Amino acid sequence: MQPTNDAIIKVSGLVNRFGDQLVHDKLDLEVRRGEIQGIVGGSGTGKSVLMRSILGLQTPQEGEIRVLGFDPRSGRAADRHGIETHTGVLFQDGALFSSLTVGENVEVPLKEHHPEIPDRLREELALLKVKLSGLAGETVSKLPSQLSGGMRKRAGLARALALDPPLLFLDEPTAGLDPIGASAFDELIETLQESLGLTVFLITHDLDTLYRICDRVAVLAEKRVLVNAPIEEVERCDHPWVQEYFHGPRARAAQSTARKDKKKD
Ligand SMILES: Nc1ncnc2c1ncn2[C@@H]1O[C@H](COP(=O)(O)OP(=O)(O)OP(=O)(O)O)[C@@H](O)[C@H]1O
Numbered sequence: 001m002q003p004t005n006d007a008i009i010k011v012s013g014l015v016n017r018f019g020d021q022l023v024h025d026k027l028d029l030e031v032r033r034g035e036i037q038g039i040v041g042g043s044g045t046g047k048s049v050l051m052r053s054i055l056g057l058q059t060p061q062e063g064e065i066r067v068l069g070f071d072p073r074s075g076r077a078a079d080r081h082g083i084e085t086h087t088g089v090l091f092q093d094g095a096l097f098s099s100l101t102v103g104e105n106v107e108v109p110l111k112e113h114h115p116e117i118p119d120r121l122r123e124e125l126a127l128l129k130v131k132l133s134g135l136a137g138e139t140v141s142k143l144p145s146q147l148s149g150g151m152r153k154r155a156g157l158a159r160a161l162a163l164d165p166p167l168l169f170l171d172e173p174t175a176g177l178d179p180i181g182a183s184a185f186d187e188l189i190e191t192l193q194e195s196l197g198l199t200v201f202l203i204t205h206d207l208d209t210l211y212r213i214c215d216r217v218a219v220l221a222e223k224r225v226l227v228n229a230p231i232e233e234v235e236r237c238d239h240p241w242v243q244e245y246f247h248g249p250r251a252r253a254a255q256s257t258a259r260k261d262k263k264k265d
Pocket residue numbers: 018023041042043044045046047048049050
């Protein structure tokens with residue numbers, strides 16, 4: 001699906017504070033439908049708090065948020081249900097239930113939101129999502145502890161996709177993966193985004209991911225979104241953090257790999 005100018009997430013004037021610590025100060029962000037939106041920023045700049053606010057898992061002090069038209073701050077059951085059923089989330093550690101098999105983990109959201117689906121069909125749907133996430137079919141009967149870190153991420157992704165959500169949230173999906181595993185995961189995200197027409201909200205520190213698959217990148221600094229643009233434009237922002245991050249040796253390596261990848265395409 002081609003990106004459009006239509007905002008699927010709109011955040012205006014967001015304020016998040018923990019005691020004396022102000023994390024967001026009138027932060028604004030728009031995420032366009034059909035895009036892979038990267039979110040980057042130094043440690044502790046509030047990327048996860050932003051994601052949690054959008055999902056209604058955290059109550060900000062001020063601001064307006066709309067996610068596919070739903071309001072996570074309203075406290076209404078209809079808004080909460082709307083967000084839960086239209087979004088999939090892959091948390092940093094995969095957040096799988098350790099006592100359930102991979103298949104049972106993927107079945108959890110289906111059981112919760114579609115109890116009318118017969119057991120057999122639910123198992124088949126879970127198997128489909130597991131395969132879609134690049135895992136072998138027999139993985140459904142494994143426990144999370146029997147999987148590698150990369151496989152656990154894929155299992156978490158399968159669960160995030162269980163309800164066919166149009167909007168996918170990924171919190172540092174390639175953290176802890178080796179470069180080959182990380183690159184394969186990037187490819188999977190890109191393929192799924194294109195084939196399922198997803199919008200992806202992707203928090204990452206991984207420069208390769210930012211260069212390879214993000215349509216736009218939002219930089220969090222100074223308690224707000226400093227810039228949100230295609231990466232070539234972000235690189236030109238003269239803020240010291242952006243300059244250090246996007247013009248250091250690691251960024252140069254990521255830029256050159258991304259260029260090589262583009263040439264191959
Ligand atoms: N529930 C909470 N109670 C108190 N402080 C919190 C809470 N959640 C987050 N914070 C604080 O808010 C700030 C932003 O946290 P957040 O996890 O969003 O950062 P981040 O940008 O995702 O960082 P990282 O890149 O290290 O994961 C941090 O200083 C954190 O300690």
